[in-house]
Structure formats: structure tokens, C-alpha cells
Amino acid sequence: MRGFWPIFKRELFAFFVTPLAWVLLTVFLLVQGAHFFLLVDHLSTVTADAGDQTPLEAFFGDTVVLYLVLFLLVPPMTMRLFAEERRSGTIETLMTAPVSVPAVVLAKYAAALVTYIAMWLPTVLYVLILARTGGIDLHAAAASYLGVIVVGAGYLAIGLFMSALTRSQFLALLGTALVVLLLFLVGMGEFVTRDGTTLHDVCVHLSVWSTMTEMARGVVDSRRLVWGATLIVLPLFGTVRVVDAWAWG
């Protein structure tokens, strides 16, 4: 793992000295803030017996806002990781230093993941606000955040892989967005395929939507976690192979 730590630090630095990170963070918090406001507003006007959702479920679960946010957030976060270095040629100075390929890949990934988690941190305030004004299931809150991290980590790994495939940041952005969208649509298949068919089972199993909905209720299913881990490990492994392969081009 030689080279992990300095590359990790540099990637974090590179992300936060560019305006992109701050734009993304601002948009992210604006959307989440508006979402929270609408949610609280909605829950305060409906009659008690009409609400069949907890606030957490509505924030993390059956909502399209979360996916919209992930869809807009992840591709621009990961697009530059390898594509920019290849276009500018810095990848050559990086790879001719005594560093191992897995260290480079994991360092870049870890930096993106830490940034992603840092973006979610301010939303913990919402949980605290809710906890002050009413009861909140802290177990479900923790499960929700676990879900957000697992799904985001998978998306980031896909983004990293896409960034390694091309010199063009734009193509990396496009590729990531497409795969993320495709994953979401496969999950939506749960609602359009007939119960009992194999296709339906596959869709249910692969559904990011159901994963988040379950976790927002506090249900942590190990099968969901295995699927999340697959979404992380497979693209990372692919990235290592792709980076290895450049030298033989």
C-alpha cells in the first residue's frame, strides 16, 4: 500500500481548493435543507392518523430527492479523479513514483468517500432538531446513514471506474450518470414486473430504492449490505485492472 497516505491527502486538498467542491456542497445542502423544510411543513399539517411514515422514512426512504441528489452529486465528484491526471499527464509522474496501483486507486477512492461523508455531516443537525422536538428512532437514523453511505460508496466506486476508463472528464461524468441511472431503473423494475417472476426477484434484490426504504425504517438486511459491498468492490477491482492495463497500451 505504498503511497496511500500522501495521495489521499493530496486528493482531499485538490478537491477543496477547487470551486467545484464548494458548489456541490452548497447545492447539496440547499436541496437537503429545502427537502427537510417541506417535510417538516408537510408533517405538521397532516393529521396524526394520516401519517404512516416517520420523518426519517420520508427523508431517506420513499423519496426521489435523495436519488436526485446522488445523481447530481456523485458524477462530478469522481469525474476528475483519473481522467484529469491522464489528460494533463500527471498520471505519469504519479505512477513512476514508487507507489502501488491498489494504493493509488484506494487513496483516490478514500478521498472521494471522505468528502462525500463530510457533505452529509451537516444533515445530522436535522436529526438533532427532530430529536429535540419529538421522539426519534436513533437506531433507524443510524441505519439510514449507513444506507446513504453504502449506496453513495457504491456510486463513487462506479464513478472512479468510469474516470479510469477515459481521458475525458465529461465522458466520465456521463458514463457514471448513466450507470447510476440504470441501477435506479433496475430497482424501479420491482414495481413494474409481476410478483413471483425471476425478473421481479432480481429487481428487488438489486433495488437501491428498496435498500434505502428498508434502512430508513431501521431494517438492516445483510443481503442489502452484500449487494452494496459488491457495488463497491467490483468497480474498485476493475479500476485497479484498468490502471494496470494503461502501461500496456
Add this chain to the structure above:
Amino acid sequence: MTAIAVDKLTKRYGTHLAIHDVSFTVPRGSITGFLGPNGAGKTTTLRILAGSLGKTSGTVTVAGFDVETSSLEARARIGYLPEQAPLYPEMRVVEYLTFRAELKGVARRDRRAWVDEAMEKAVVGGVRDAMIGKLSKGYRQRVGLADALVARPEIVLLDEPTAGLDPNQIHEVRALLRGLGGAHTVLLSTHVLSEVEASCDRVVVLARGELVAEGSLEVLHAAAGSFVVVLRGEPEAARTVASAVADVTRVEASSVDEGTTRLVVHLAASASIDPVVAALVSAGMGVREVSPVRTSLEEAFRALTLTDKGDETGASS
């Protein structure tokens, strides 16, 4: 002691043969010029040495380590400056060099001193807190040079380190290069011949992906000879006759005065001028004077790297 050993190196891109069966060695502590026209395979070879490109066949050993099977050990002993000196524009010079030193495994307690030393050697101390993206080409090149030196590598590989610099900067870089010999082994790719004469004690010459010469600078000088031949006859006719002789790489013809022509005949490695004189005489041109010209490095370079004499014979009248 051998610092770099390249044995039967071949690199193929699809059907294109970039490097074919190249073997050479670089002795420890020497400053070796890596010469060749553009497209000769210099950068490809350097990238294979630096470990950023795989080879098709052959073996490459750097500081005693095979660049493929002991890649990390080899890379830890190399300082490499790629052609464009790629750098991160959003970092300050000192930040970048500190990052590179850490990446190359320089211990924390030495890092500051070694970074300062590299900045001093490459003369970039004056811009230590400047953003790399705002630096001129010359400064960026020297930051790249400081990066190549920062971990005090045994072997320094430089791909055209003076490309794009102004004459003052070139002078500074050359002075720096001369100071590197002994402590470091330097392999310096260039097509600027005065650079080789100014800084190097050995040369390796590539052309069309093949090795054409290796050794001291004298190898280059001895590799090709040229002669001035003064004769009675027309320039065009004399040039045609002389060009047709085997081993003649290039002929320049000029008219001295009415009916007298001055030829400069460039010969391939260790060829004799006699067949040229014989051919001219038998073509009815009276040869008045034959005298050798001490070959410049440029001429030697051209003689070594050009084989297709047809497109390079040109009259200068």
C-alpha cells in the same frame, strides 16, 4: 559499475515497431546524452526505464533492479522528468515538492531539508510559494527538475529538460546538469546537440527505433567525415556524380566562379573519399583540391541518423 542496462529491448504498438532490439549500458556517475531525431524512440525508451510503460521483450535493469519484476525498488531509485513536466496546477511549488518527497518515501525528518536542497539546485527557491499553474514554462520545467531530484535518486532520467526554455534558463539548467555527474547517473534525452557537447560525457544514439551509436563523444566525431572538393565543372552535374557514389550521405554544391565548383561531401561512418574523387575524374571533372573538414556534431548526427540520402541531398548555391 553499470547504472542502467538495456538488453535487446523491443516495444511494439500494434503493428508499429517503436523500438527494435536496442541494447546499451550507462555507467554509474556518468552524464549520458540520449540522442536521436524526433520519433526515434527516445521518449518510449525513457518511459520504459522509468516504469510507466511496459515493454514487448528484452530486459531493462536500473540500479540493479529489473524494472518489471522489481518495479517498486527500481522506481524508488529513479528521478524522472517527463517531456512536458506535468504538474498539479492548483498546488504551490513547496507543497508539490513536499508531496512528491513524501510519495517517494523521503523520511519526515529529512523532507524539509531535501525539498529545500532540490529547490536550490533547480533554482526555484524564488517561486516556492507561487501557484504552479501561474508559473511560466521555464519555471514549470525547473519545478519538474526539482521533483526529479528531491528524493536524491541514484539515477536521473530527463526527457528534453531544456525544451521551451530561454537561453539564460538553458544555461542554468546545463550548469545544474554538470553538477549532477558523479553523485547521480544522468540519462538526458535531447535533440539539441550543443547540449550534449556542453553537458555530457557519453552518448547513446537512436534512429528509427534502433541503436546507431554508443560511447564517448569521440564516437560521434569519428562516425562520419566530410571533405571539401574543388573541381572544374558545373555544380549540378558534380553533385549528381558525387551523390551516386556509395557511402555518400549528403552533397552540398556551390559555384566558386565560372566553371569551378566547390563540393562539400559528407560520408557515412569510416568511408573513404577516394571513390568520390575517382568518380568525378572519370566523369571528366578535373579535381583541383581535396581537404578534410572536421565534422561538427550536427554532421555526425545527420550521418548517423539519416539513411535515405536521396531526400537530404541539397545544393546550397
